[in-house]
Amino acid sequence: xxxxxxxxxxxxxxxxxxxxxxxxxxxxxxxxxxxxxxxxxxxxxxxxxxxxxxxxxxxxxxxxxxxxxxxxxxxxxxxxxxxxxxxxxxxxxxxxxxxxxxxxxxxxxxxxxxxxxxxxxxxxxxxxxxxxxxxxxxxxxxxxxxxxxxxxxxxxxxxxxxxxxxxxxxxxxxxxxxxxxxxxxxxxxxxxxxxxxxxxxxxxxxxxxxxxxxxxxxxxxxxxxxxxxxxxxxxxxxxxxxxxxxxxxxxxxxxxxxxxxxxxxxxxxxxxxxxxxxxxxxxxxxxxxxxxxxxxxxxxxxxxxxxxxxxx
Numbered sequence: 184x185x186x187x188x189x190x191x192x193x194x195x196x197x198x199x200x201x202x203x204x205x206x207x208x209x210x211x212x213x214x215x216x217x218x219x220x221x222x223x224x225x226x227x228x229x230x231x232x233x234x235x236x237x238x239x240x241x242x243x244x245x246x247x248x249x250x251x252x253x254x255x256x257x258x259x260x261x262x263x264x265x266x267x268x269x270x271x272x273x274x275x276x277x278x279x280x281x282x283x284x285x286x287x288x289x290x291x292x293x294x295x296x297x298x299x300x301x302x303x304x305x306x307x308x309x310x311x312x313x314x315x316x317x318x319x320x321x322x323x324x325x326x327x328x329x330x331x332x333x334x335x336x337x338x339x340x341x342x343x344x345x346x347x348x349x350x351x352x353x354x355x356x357x358x359x360x361x362x363x364x365x366x367x368x369x370x371x372x373x374x375x376x377x378x379x380x381x382x383x384x385x386x387x388x389x390x391x392x393x394x395x396x397x398x399x400x401x402x403x404x405x406x407x408x409x410x411x412x413x414x415x416x417x418x419x420x421x422x423x424x425x426x427x428x429x430x431x432x433x434x435x436x437x438x439x440x441x442x443x444x445x446x447x448x449x450x451x452x453x454x455x456x457x458x459x460x461x462x463x464x465x466x467x468x469x470x471x472x473x474x475x476x477x478x479x480x481x482x483x484x485x486x487x488x489x490x491x492x493x494x495x
Contacts, residue, residue, distance in 0.1 A: 308458040309335065314358065323366040323386065323451075325349070329459065330357045338419055340460045346425035346448025347371070347413060348457055359459075363451055364426070365392050372416040373426050378404050381414050384426060384445065392451055394427050396443040397435060405432060411445055421460065425449075 315326035329335045331354045341348045341361050353360040364371050366386040373384045380403055387393035399405055409429045415422025427445035435442045
């Protein structure tokens with residue numbers, strides 16, 4: 184089957200006009216190549232066309248660039264969120280560790296103060312730790328981790344590094360209950376350090392951490408800021424321990440006595456370690472025998488008598 188001639192291809196037509204057009208096209212092409220080789224006109228034209236077409240390329244590539252940037256932003260955001268969470272955990276751990284160090288340092292300072300107090304006492308002192316606190320405003324009791332098995336008994340005084348805390352009122356084999364001096368039912372014989380005036384301090388009736396001195400003579404020399412110490416009366420609290428400091432003074436309802444309010448010296452709501460006091464019992468019996476005296480045994484010959492202390 185013969186292939187039909189394409190009548191629409193004028194460039195390669197069999198006519199003379201088609202051959203002439205081909206010669207013209209070739210001539211123009213050769214002229215343009217020579218001109219471009221010598222003057223570089225085609226490069227300048229191509230640069231101008233590229234400047235016109237470049238915005239079109241950029242607009243066409245913009246969706247891909249936006250998608251790539253968005254993917255990078257999301258990836259960086261997830262990494263930043265993860266790093267931020269990790270840094271937050273590390274910061275919390277560092278803060279907890281720092282707080283723990285501060286707590287241990289504070290505890291060491293409290294124990295050092297208690298140790299200094301224990302060394303300065305002429306009494307026996309036993310270290311104890313608080314295990315429970317009664318939060319009631321009128322009970323004002325604490326529980327220690329020592330009891331009757333630790334030779335702790337009812338009536339022993341309890342102090343911290345700054346003052347008197349209270350008295351043991353109940354003991355169990357491994358724990359003991361202490362009634363604080365601010366308990367309304369607690370009374371402690373005290374003396375004003377500046378003047379030596381003896382009186383009684385009771386737990387505040389308002390339920391706070393205060394002491395009340397309701398029976399001070401109206402003519403007594405008492406001032407705000409006077410320090411209260413134990414007087415040694417009553418047989419529970421040894422003399423000379425800080426009890427509190429007077430903050431206010433006023434007349435009672437009868438006008439016969441002055442009533443004062445004091446704050447305790449002990450850190451009743453902050454102390455974690457305390458000392459339980461007990462008397463040191465002196466040994467009973469005759470003194471030890473004196474060492475024998477006389478000339479040395481190697482110098483004593485026949486007829487020499489060594490003098491010794493007769494045995495009782």
